[in-house]
Amino acid sequence: MSEFVLEARGITKRFPGVVANDHVDFNLRPGEIHALLGENGAGKSTLMNIIYGLYQPDEGEILINGQPVTIRGPHDAIRQGIGMVHQHFMLIPVFTVAENLVLGAEITRGPMLDLEQARAVVRRLSDEYGLHVDPDARVEDLPVGVQQRVEILKALYREARILILDEPTAVLTPQEVEDLFRIMRGLTERGVGIIFITHKLKEVLAIADRITVMRRGKVVGTTTPEQTDERGLAAMMVGREVVLEVEKGPAHPGEVVLEVRDLVVEEHGVPVVNGVSLQVRAGEILGIAGVQGNGQTELAEALTGLRRPDRGTLILNGQEMPFEDARILIENGLAHIPEDRQKHGLVMPFSVADNLVLCTYYKPPFAKGLQRQPQAILENAERLIEQFDVRTSGPLAPVATLSGGNQQKVIVAREFSRPVRFLLANQPTRGLDVGSIEYIHKRIIEMRDQGVAVLLISAELDEIMSLADRIAVMYEGQIVAEVDAAEADKTTLGIWMAGGEKESAAATLA
């Protein structure tokens, strides 16, 4: 019997143009939590997809309990006792919990599905592992935290001894993260080995037994939480020292730049933004915290001219603005970092230079009458690429060829190089590596210090807490609480984000 329940030896996987995994060694002991840490594109997902059988390695081998195995697909992986909880849940939304549990490995009575039996299994596993789920609930009606439990139950039902959790905390509130960690510890006590994939350093230090860091397809090293700290891990991930704490001075709020009154956005007759009123002053950052899908997207779309709200008033610089007219807003000093940069921020097949004038192409110096001025557009691009340190093969390269971080820099360069009074940054660092996050954060603080009113929407509570001067919490389309950043603490914010009452939040504090 081998010491390791799972061992990957010398795994190499090449894709056209990149080596996604370069002689990667990785192993897992029974009952341990082994964190796999790395930036986007470091090769974590590739390695897990190989272990789960979705890709075949070009070189190297996988051993289960010391025996070499070939895993041709999820079917083989399940048979080898490997379960995976994907970042985007693999559940059928219209099925019940019990139906999702047995799908693909159904319990039958004669030719018929035995759902009664399936319900009993849900109850038994729920009790055994302390994961409480109603077997008859439809998955689409469940909060994400509970859906995640269903995914874990699926793996347990298939008797997984190795559980891969791919970025499991990305969609959870802080309380749900605590719950998940409790569940994970319960699983390890029963001998399940867990591979925990993440890029959140604090979580790794809180729960992992061992930590392996990957960078650019290679394993940089393996360590333990006792031997390292956040700084050390960040340096391993990025390959250099990184400033984790955002350095910012006190805010000096000026006059009100943006005012929203009683904004209502309905979708299919249901209000998704339900009577939001807020003010943002020059020189301050108002952070909107909340679990994704609580109306933040619709709020941002209404404030940037992309969607007509059903009710409400938008006042910019003391003037009432029309809705659903992005150009008027932009000409009145709006800058927008959209949530989905590839869909709403850039025209992917266009060149970097064209993307840099998307808001201003019709005005001098970029146009003269009906004619575009390519020379001016090119000079503008060269200047901004230099100034914002965009890594590109040239101003005429299609923006689709840039990395995520550099695409975001193109947007920042375009938006920040105009006269700006109000900046709406929606999930500005989602999916970016530590280095790019550091850069974007610095730029946002700079904008604030230049007297811009900033509205920051983010599902990352850490980001809100380190950048914002005031924090509003959005839940089910409403601002349920607003506090000064200095007085905010994570627990209280988490309770608000989950829809808890202000009083009960105060009670937990006391």
Added chain:
Amino acid sequence: MNPWRTLWQNNRGKLIAAAVLVVAVFAAYARNPQIVEAVLASSLRQSIPLVLGALCGLIGERSGIINIGIEGQMLLAAFVAFLVNVRTGNLLLATVSGVLVGAVLGFFLAFMSVSLRIDQIIGGTVINMLAFGLTGYFYQVGLVTKGKFTPIAIPGLADIPVLGAMFFRNPPLTYLTLVLIFVVQFLLYYTPWGLRTRAVGEHPRAADTVGIDVYKMRYMNVTLAGMLAGLAGAYLTLEAVGSFERGMTNGRGFVALAVMIFGRWNPILSWGAALLFGFATALQTQLQFMRAVRIPHQFIGMLPYLLTIIVLAGVGGRTRPPAAVGQPYVKE
């Protein structure tokens, strides 16, 4: 969750309307039994190819494949069944060949949409054009069939007033269809195959991660479903008409899709919808025959198609099709 209860909860309005209709039919029966029995029996006959087409469509869509080639599958199957009947005079053999033609065309649709990942609407159109072209080209006037299926009265049941005439004095393919409706309902909601089929149509990647072969399921289901469209074609030539003519499906394959949507991708509800359309057709014929209303017959003839438009405009937006329908699945 109990599917029967869900059925009632989601369709209260429709089921109540159906009950009212039944009461109205009995009231009319009291006044004129012969005509009511004739219209009802005709409604059922008209509903058979529609419900078969709808079952074909819904098995495909539940697995994620839109099938707008039902019309073509029916037509070519009707033609081949007719030819086999002309040559051999064996009705069973003719039926089987019609069913096989439906299966072959279903397999072809699966090949185009699963393996070649062609736009499924175009794939279906290819099948329709193929069927119209082939049947139009090879059809010869003057071929005479050797008989057709005749009604078999079920002893005892056939004498029940109204229902007897409607349900228990029918030829064999009608009985077969009535059984198939319940079989498909059972398979779809009570068996592992049904669970997997619905999973593949809702979220194929999720199905893949639990070890279900999405491609295999889609190939298998669209082929099996094609057999039902083939049966509908055989029904037309071997049981309803007894002969073949160019374009004889007359849009039934498309009306079947409306029936499927109106029936919320559920076999039994689709049968209810098919009966409603069959009733419109039967009523239309009866009105023309009786010269009861002074409206030009062309307008009365529009009734079933008008109903299609109203139904699709009325319910189309509010029902929820399977989430992954029409999207080719690409493995990672």
